[in-house]
Every structure is written in C-alpha cells, then in structure tokens.
C-alpha cells in the first residue's frame with residue numbers, strides 16, 4: 237500500500253447513499269488492487285453528533301464533523317462526496333469546488349436548472365475532477381447494453397421506453413418533510429418522481445440513445461395534503477407523485493417514460509427497452525444481472541427473445557468478482573463508479589457523467605415539469 241496515492245474522502249451525509257458510497261470506497265482495496273489511488277475515509281459529516289459518530293465507527297472513518305463547512309475547510313480532505321438531500325447539493329458543491337476539492341455528488345444535480353448552472357460553472361472554473369452518481373450506468377448488464385447499441389447491432393433505433401415504479405407513498409397518513417421523508421417535500425426535493433426516479437431513466441436513455449429534443453408530459457399529485465414533519469401542520473403537497481412523458485430523441489426515435497410511487501406491488505421496478513431495425517434489448521432492475529435480447533438475424537425457426545445471464549469475466553466489470561454464474565448486486569454499481577472515478581484520476585480524463593453531463597438530465601427533468609404544468613410540448617434545449 238505504501239506506493240499508493242491517497243484520496244482522502246470527506247463524506248457529507250450518513251443516510252442511504254452515504255452507506256452505498258462508503259461501501260464503494262471500502263471495496264476498492266480488495267477488488268481493484270491495481271488502481272494508483274486508494275480511498276481513505278477521512279471524515280464524515282451530519283448534524284447529529286451521536287448519529288455521525290456511530291456512522292464513522294461502523295464504516296471506518298477516522299473522524300467526524302457536525303458542520304459540512306468544516307469538512308471543506310480541512311486541508312486533509314481531497315474529495316468531498318455529497319450524499320445529502322437535493323436542496324443541499326448546490327451550496328456544498330460550489331463551496332467544495334471553490335476550495336479546490338474534487339466533488340462527487342449524488343443525483344439529481346440540484347432542484348432546478350437555475351440552481352444547477354452555478355454548480356457546473358464553479359466546477360468548470362475550478363477545473364476539479366467531478367462525477368455525479370447516475371450509478372445504474374455501471375450495472376454490468378446496462379453497460380453491456382451500451383456496448384451492444386454502440387456496435388451498431390440494433391441498426392436504426394425506433395423506440396426507447398423506460399419505467400421506474402414504486403408503491404411506498406400510497407398511505408395518505410405518511411407525513412412529508414424532514415428525516416427520511418424529504419423526498420415528499422418540494423422545497424427539499426425540487427420535484428417528486430421526476431427528479432428522483434425519472435432522472436435515472438433520462439440519464440440512462442440519453443447515455444444509450446442520445447439527446448432528448450422535446451417532451452410532452454402529464455403529472456399527478458394523488459395525495460394533495462400531508463402533515464409536514466417540520467411544522468406539524470397539514471400542508472399542500474408540491475411534488476409530482478406520478479409522471480408520464482413522451483419525447484423525440486435527436487436520432488429520430490420516440491421515447492415513452494413513466495414513474496410513480498403509486499404502483500402497488502412494485503418496489504423499485506426500473507425497466508428499459510430499446511427497439512431497433514435489427515434487434516431489441518431490454519433490462520430491469522429486479523433481474524439486474526440479465527439482458528434480454530431479440531435478434532432478427534437469428535435462424536427463423538428458433539428466433540425469439542433470449543435471456544442472457546451477465547456474469548462471465550468477459551462481460552463488463554465481471555472479471556472483478558466471483559466465478560461465471562454467480563451474481564452481483566445493487567451495491568456493486570457504486571463500487572464500479574468509485575473505481576472508474578479513481579481510474580479517471582490516473583488517466584486524467586473525466587469520469588462520466590460529470591456535472592456538465594448531468595446538467596443535460598436536469599434540463600430534461602425541468603422541461604418535463606414545465607410541460608406538465610403548461611400542458612404543452614417543451615424543447616429541452618439540447
């Protein structure tokens with residue numbers, strides 16, 4: 237380990253994503269031993285001392301802070317990792333970039349395009365390495381889909397469709413705002429399923445199939461009022477509980493997207509499908525190690541959809557893990573993103589999606605919300 241360069245991490249947040257990212261950093265030594273950089277869990281921050289102290293002990297951080305500004309002021313931090321609710325991303329990212337720190341940020345970049353633009357500007361001005369955790373790109377099956385599409389095997393693309401279905405907010409008694417439920421509070425989240433779930437589908441769609449030019453959307457807020465955990469009062473719900481949109485891609489194909497937290501029975505059903513002239517591909521998060529493919533070039537008598545298990549060592553990332561036939565999980569997508577970030581430092585290239593790239597998804601999300609509110613088609617500006 238002596239010849240390794242240290243990348244000293246300052247983690248902001250101790251929730252779900254702080255756990256997935258911390259696990260990502262901790263797996264590098266064992267599974268990507270050739271990388272020049274070795275992450276060092278230097279400090280972690282959240283507002284409650286008892287909670288952050290326990291998190292630091294559990295995940296192996298050297299120290300903890302209760303004010304994120306102290307993390308940025310510290311000379312022994314190289315990279316700030318932002319795992320806080322959406323309303324905190326901009327302030328932290330801009331301060332970190334201005335202090336010359338590398339910035340890793342959770343998605344969506346911010347609550348709006350106007351809030352995200354100064355983040356991109358600060359990052360670009362500082363010239364610091366950066367990445368945004370649209371981590372589904374790094375599930376081996378999804379990466380393989382990208383490789384197959386880029387090989388030209390599908391020919392001309394006609395359709396792209398994606399869903400992200402959940403069911404956890406159906407109960408009208410569920411409050412909004414504060415710990416754990418900030419996603420239901422429009423002030424903290426910026427939007428509902430559009431920024432939370434569709435952002436992943438949009439990032440994946442544009443990575444796989446190119447830019448989205450314009451959108452036409454409908455949204456619905458099924459539960460109009462919920463008690464706010466901050467005030468204890470019933471307040472209007474400002475988020476979109478469900479969103480459906482269709483769109484034109486730059487390559488001439490049509491897109492169809494749906495996200496909801498009201499699809500009883502579905503927990504995190506992200507599905508994507510792409511239909512080309514010669515072949516189609518589909519994938520879903522509940523069967524994340526499989527790619528389904530229909531190839532029209534197959535022998536007509538046995539032609540049909542085939543389901544391919546993606547665990548062989550010549551498939552993306554899989555040479556790092558176990559033996560063919562044994563699966564990996566959700567957490568590995570974060571390990572892969574950390575590994576790719578470290579490799580990008582070695583190679584001096586950006587680790588996609590960068591802030592600049594994630595701005596494209598932000599623009600589509602905003603066009604979707606504007607379209608639903610104005611009941612009209614909206615250009616994305618891409």
Ligand SMILES: NC(=O)c1ccc[n+]([C@@H]2O[C@H](COP(=O)([O-])OP(=O)(O)OC[C@H]3O[C@@H](n4cnc5c(N)ncnc54)[C@H](O)[C@@H]3O)[C@@H](O)[C@H]2O)c1
Pocket residue numbers: 248249250251252253254281282283304319320321322324342343344369370371415416417432
């Ligand atoms: N990439 C993905 O698949 C994915 C999945 C879930 C969440 N996310 C994103 O990750 C971010 C965090 O989501 P989460 O699910 O981890 O949320 P969470 O509610 O589990 O955790 C948020 C954390 O931020 C901390 N926090 C809030 N305000 C703070 C402050 N002022 N200073 C320091 N800490 C503060 C909270 O204490 C908590 O530890 C969000 O932007 C979300 O959209 C991404």
